[in-house]
Amino acid sequence: MNALEEIISREIAECKILPFNRFMEIALYHPEYGYYEKTHNPIGRQGDFITSVSVGEVYGKLIAELFCRWSGDMELPFVIIEGGAHDGQFALDVLQSIIENCEDCRDRFQYWLIEPSSLRKKKQQGKLENLPIPTRWFSRLEEIPDRSLNGVVFCNELLDAFPVRRLGWDKVNENWFEWGVGSVGDEFTWQRLEQEPVKLPDHVKSFVSPELLEVLPDGFIYEWSPQAEAWWQKACRILKSGKMVCVDYGLETMDFFSPHRLQGTLRAYRNQKQEPHLLKDPGTKDLTFHIDFGRLREIGEAESFSPEFYGLQADFLIKEVLAKSGDLLSVEKWSVSQRRQLQTLTHPEMFGSSFRVLVQSIRG
Numbered sequence: 028m029n030a031l032e033e034i035i036s037r038e039i040a041e042c043k044i045l046p047f048n049r050f051m052e053i054a055l056y057h058p059e060y061g062y063y064e065k066t067h068n069p070i071g072r073q074g075d076f077i078t079s080v081s082v083g084e085v086y087g088k089l090i091a092e093l094f095c096r097w098s099g100d101m102e103l104p105f106v107i108i109e110g111g112a113h114d115g116q117f118a119l120d121v122l123q124s125i126i127e128n129c130e131d132c133r134d135r136f137q138y139w140l141i142e143p144s145s146l147r148k149k150k151q152q153g154k155l156e157n158l159p160i161p162t163r164w165f166s167r168l169e170e171i172p173d174r175s176l177n178g179v180v181f182c183n184e185l186l187d188a189f190p191v192r193r194l195g196w197d198k199v200n201e202n203w204f205e206w207g208v209g210s211v212g213d214e215f216t217w218q219r220l221e222q223e224p225v226k227l228p229d230h231v232k233s234f235v236s237p238e239l240l241e242v243l244p245d246g247f248i249y250e251w252s253p254q255a256e257a258w259w260q261k262a263c264r265i266l267k268s269g270k271m272v273c274v275d276y277g278l279e280t281m282d283f284f285s286p287h288r289l290q291g292t293l294r295a296y297r298n299q300k301q302e303p304h305l306l307k308d309p310g311t312k313d314l315t316f317h318i319d320f321g322r323l324r325e326i327g328e329a330e331s332f333s334p335e336f337y338g339l340q341a342d343f344l345i346k347e348v349l350a351k352s353g354d355l356l357s358v359e360k361w362s363v364s365q366r367r368q369l370q371t372l373t374h375p376e377m378f379g380s381s382f383r384v385l386v387q388s389i390r391g
Contacts, residue, residue, distance in 0.1 A: 028213055031060040031310040036210060044207035044218050048190035048252075054309035055188060056144075062310050063188075064146055070113060075313050076296050078184055079274070079340070079378055080117045085361075085368035087120020089348045092356050094121065094136070094179060095129045101268060102391070103135050106178035110141040110168075110262070111185030115151030122160050137178075139163045139171075173264045177391065180262045183274045184382075186323075187315045189255035191293065194225055198245035203227060206248070208306060215306040228253075230322050234281050248291035249283055250316050259323050263330035268391035271327060273318075274340065274384050280321035292317035320385050332387035341379030344372055347386075 028036070035053055039045045055062045070081045079086045098105035112118055118138055125133050138155075142148045143166050155162050165171060193206040202224035209218035227235060228251060263271055278292070295302040297312035305314065324334055336347055349356055358366065373379040 029060075029310070031057060032213075032215075034060070035208070035215070035309060039208065039210050039215075044209045044220050046205065046207050046220060047193045048254075050208045050215075050306070050309070051190040051314050055190075055314060057310070058144075060310050062313060064144060065310075075298060077299070079372055079382065080113075080120070080183060082371050082378070083364065083368040084120045084124075085365050086372060087117055088124045088365075089344055089356070089372075090117075090181070091121040091124035091128070092352050093348050095125060095132055096351070097179060097270060098132065098135045102177045104137045104177070105135045105269075106137045106139055106176045108139045108141065108171075108176070108178060108180045108262070108265070110180070110182040110258070111188070112140045112142060112151055113147065115140070115154040117183060118151065118162075119154045122155065122158050122162075126159060133160060137161045137163065139165065141165050141168055143167060168258065168261045168265060171265045174267045174391075176265055176269070177267055178269045179272060180266065180269075181272045181274075182262075185275070186252070186255040186258065186273060186318045187275050187277070188313070189252040189258065191250045191252045191316050193291065193293065194227070194249045195219070196240070196243050196245065196247040196249075197224075198243070200224075201240070203249075215309070217306070230325060231280060231283075234284060239284060242286050243284070244286060244289050247286070247289055248293075250291045250293055251283075251319060251322075252316070255318060256322060256326060260326050260330065263327055263332055263387075263389075266389055268389060270335065270389075271332060271387045272384070273320075273323060274382055275318050276315070276381065277318040277320045277383050280319050283317075283319065320383060323385055324387065327387040330389070332389045334386075335388045336384060336386040338384060339375075339380050340382040340384055341373040341375060343384040343386075344369075 034057065035050060058064060070076065070078055094107060109118055118140065122138060125136060138160055140151055142151060142164055148164055194203045195206055197204055205220045205225050207218055207220040208215050210216065293305060293316045295305050295312045295314055302312055320337060336343060371377045
């Protein structure tokens with residue numbers, strides 16, 4: 028049993044059954060042994076998973092052009108706030124593109140990173156030092172006052188790594204229960220939390236009719252992350268004017284309750300492959316789920332944001348970025364490598380349909 032497993036086992040011993048969202052929090056974010064706290068880089072072809080950023084610099088180049096366009100009619104400075112910056116590569120790609128291609132507008136920008144990990148912050152600072160565009164770091168969104176900034180909040184594959192609660196449908200008793208983690212010997216096992224029947228969150232109740240419950244299989248799993256929702260809500264509140272952008276794996280609210288999605292959307296990945304055992308070897312693999320884009324839109328609208336775009340990454344990059352960039356992005360002048368990167372980002376069998384993009388806007 029490794030150090031992280033011992034930590035989880037001690038918590039299980041204290042409470043008998045550990046809520047799964049706590050298990051996931053420890054596995055991914057323990058300050059010493061968590062998956063994202065290790066010195067290895069899990070992203071890229073040599074890591075556990077590939078992101079749009081790890082494909083190459085073209086992703087940052089495209090998004091930078093978008094930021095330049097958005098900044099043109101907004102009160103300055105235009106602050107780019109990134110959550111989930113990993114090693115800082117996206118920030119570097121965006122800033123270098125602004126510096127190289129927007130010489131007349133680079134003074135508009137500041138780049139702020141939300142980073143609770145001192146290890147990742149150090150990596151990011153190493154990449155971004157000596158750039159002419161000001162950068163700042165914050166451990167939490169709560170350090171930034173509400174309605175204080177003009178700019179954009181951008182997160183790429185951030186919300187899908189927040190801890191989730193896993194609810195199960197008990198068809199016999201016609202109620203929902205919550206899955207936790209217990210142990211048998213040295214193995215972690217799925218066990219029901221010992222509590223009263225669980226209520227679905229308010230935002231999904233209207234989608235779950237008695238007719239739907241009739242066809243939901245016994246043991247059907249529904250997942251959601253209150254922490255991810257709270258992050259999005261707080262991020263909305265720091266903007267006085269600007270846009271919220273989320274790029275991630277996700278579904279519409281109703282799609283989570285398709286009867287064929289019996290095991291929910293939670294997945295584990297290691298060495299570019301999906302792992303079948305979610306609880307085995309915590310801290311050695313990524314845990315991720317599909318976020319609820321319908322819920323994010325609902326939160327944004329409650330904070331006075333208007334929907335501007337929602338759709339596949341391919342449509343976003345082609346129709347909202349390239350098609351509106353004019354001569355600023357001339358693909359004909361790109362290298363062969365850059366064109367291949369664009370194909371990877373937009374092809375429906377690659378990243379074009381894997382990721383969805385939500386853009387919401389507010390004017391001060």
